[in-house]
Amino acid sequence: MARINFAPWLFLAPALLICGFFGGVPIVQSLILSLHDQTGIGAPATFVGLQNYLDLMQDRYFQDAFRNTLIWMAAFVVGVPSLATLLAVLLNSNSWFESLCKTVLFLPIALSFSVIGIIWQWIYQPRIGLLDQALTTLGMGGLVQAWLGPDLGLASVIIAAAWTQTSFSIVIVLAGLSGISRELVEAARVDGANGWTMFWRITLPLLRPAMMIVVSSALIAALQSTEIVLTMTKGGPFGTTDVLGYRMYIETFWNYRFGYGAAVGVIITLITATFVLPYLRRMISLQERDLR
């Protein structure tokens, strides 16, 4: 009979307990709440089964938010890692200019989403905002748009949020780049590989652990976009920038529909699990294969 090795579990126990308590308990609570109709904290809750979920499927505002969230996720998963990798490769040296660029690019990491929202709101402000002023000054007044209007609002808010997420991703990719063995790069160069080949055959495969963090954190950040939407547009105009996190906030703290808001929260959790967990599993298995 095989002996069970308890030692790893013993070491993992504190982390599992903390994560279980602070992660698992709220998820279970939300799941239970989502099966109830409850108006306000502490108000009596009536069990309604899956009715909140069925109502969500018919809710046009929820559908708009769901679609916008998927667009946001796609933009973050494709755009942020690509841009971060490109910038990190360009900045991966020790010259003073590149150090300066790194400092400037890293600054947004220190800012909260609310502050970023306020900064970008000022940039996009109609007529007197930085962007409109710059375009007008450069004689390109014809390009001035309603940046936070119904047509461009979602893209504008995503760009604002991507600013900080890209900064974070650059840090991760740079850390990944610093871990690539110089001997390997030199050997490839001796073998006649050009820059393009080295990027695709050496740099990118060896960045896989870093990319795992970059992509999964981008996915999670895309689902946590509530704060910046709240600061910049409040989901408007007419829901064109609404996202699931903001919908959860509105249903819970504005409409006081705690069960309905919890149902939105559960759906966010499910989306996170659906997209992030398979991605992490795939990346970990590739990593294990490489190690073998």
Add this chain to the structure above:
Amino acid sequence: MLKRLLMVGTALTAVGSSVPAGAQDIGEVTVFHRWADEGSRLPIEAMFAVCEENLPGLEITSSYVSSDQYEVQLPVQLSSDNVPDVYGLWPGGRAVFQAQSGNILDISEEWHDTIGANFAPGMTDSVTETDGNIYVVPFNTIPNGFLYNKKVFSDAGVEAPPETWEEFEAVLAKLKESGVTPIALGARNGWEPMFWFDYLILREHGSDFRERLMAGDESYTSPEVVSTMERWKGLLEDENFHLELSGSWAEMTGAVATGVTAMELMGPWAMRAFLQAGMEPNVDFGFFQFPTINPDVALATEGAFEGWAASGKGSNTEGAVRLLECLASKEAQAAYAQGGTNLAANADVPVDVYTEDLRPILAQMSELNEYPFHQNMELATLPPVIEVADREFPRFLTYPAEYMAVLEALQARAETVFGE
């Protein structure tokens, strides 16, 4: 601190003392509010200081968060083990919402016994909620009306502000002829377009209809509301609005001040922007009330008033009621209004307590308090209906022909919230 003491001192000297004195110590009263920034908080603290001075043993422990946070924090505080005795609230839909949750004290009896005497007679109707009870003691009134750029008006050949709808339309025509889009309207916060909806309803169909509409007793798809939306649609299609959906009131006020557009339907707080632009009240900018549409409909004022409510669940409810009585007083509200731009709700606060440069216009605005005063839609009806209005009115501004879809969405939500 010095500023606060000066404000309190001036107010006390100016208006004397008529606060009811208590026979025994009131003790600690906890207050939670949303006036966090210094400009809003200091006048609030000046009110508190007056009450601490006048009520024996009263010790106010106040805490506050920003407005955005308040909507989240208030339900949490009210359901905690440490419920505040008094909290800041708007009369109207928000108060009814709290009443439905059992988190607010009915002060109808105290209002009729003592508190109500501090206000103009019409205020009792304004603070009486749709359930027939009174919950909130108002400390200010913020009437909305047209702020306009006098130079733009005179350049277009407009000599006097309009009083009737026909005159208003004539002004719009003259302004457009002079090359100016007449009316600034932003929608970033969601509530800006509601001022238009409110006033059009009030002027076409009167106070009672509007009250019933906000309470869910009239339909948003009724012929009355449809006719109002058609009037508004006409204004939009005739290109009378300088619309910026992502613009806030501040940007739109800036557009009026710089002459990009001529006027804005807004509250007294927006006058600060004119002053900051170096404009002089009643010389460079002026104020007029929303014109009459139907002469058979009595005038009414739309705007906002803010106030204080007792939770009835705190540790010192008796002290909370005493504090509410004090906060309604002339002294407390004079201290609040000292040097500010918001009108005190107390009818006896003299106009000379307000900031000197704006007194002429504030006096004009205070005359609007003589009419029935209505909370604007964002504060008058229940939050779930407001959510739809926030979202659908900007859609209407963009696609005026879709007004029925907007009204149907509002009615569907109203039926969900109020019942069919």
